Amino acid sequence: MYLPKSLKKKSNKLETNDLIGFSVFADSEKLGTITSINNHALNPLLVVAYEDRELLIPISDYFIKKIDPKLKKVKVELPEGFMEI
Structure with a gap:
């Protein structure tokens, strides 16, 4: 059943x-x-516009350290070399 966001x-x-x-x-x-959010994988991914490409960051406590809804900020901690993948 479809439920509009307003309801x-x-x-x-x-x-x-x-x-x-x-x-x-x-x-x-x-x-x-x-x-966008990629929910098609076994592990959902944040799709981040990064320079001239997309960066895919798993939605996991391992990567996402803090979410600030008021400031619309997400703080991540990425392993060494992650940005070169």
Whole structure:
């Protein structure tokens, strides 16, 4: 059954699709903006517009360290070499 967002019960819980448009930071460096969420994989991915390509970051506590809904920021910690993949 389809339920329009306007009729959906309001919740304080942040949904993954709510992250679209958030800025992504590693340390204090802005990497880019979340353009979409890839839910087709076994592990959902943030799709981040990074320079002239897309950066795919798993939605996992291992990578995502903090989400600030008020400032629309996501803080990530990426392993060494992740950006070169």
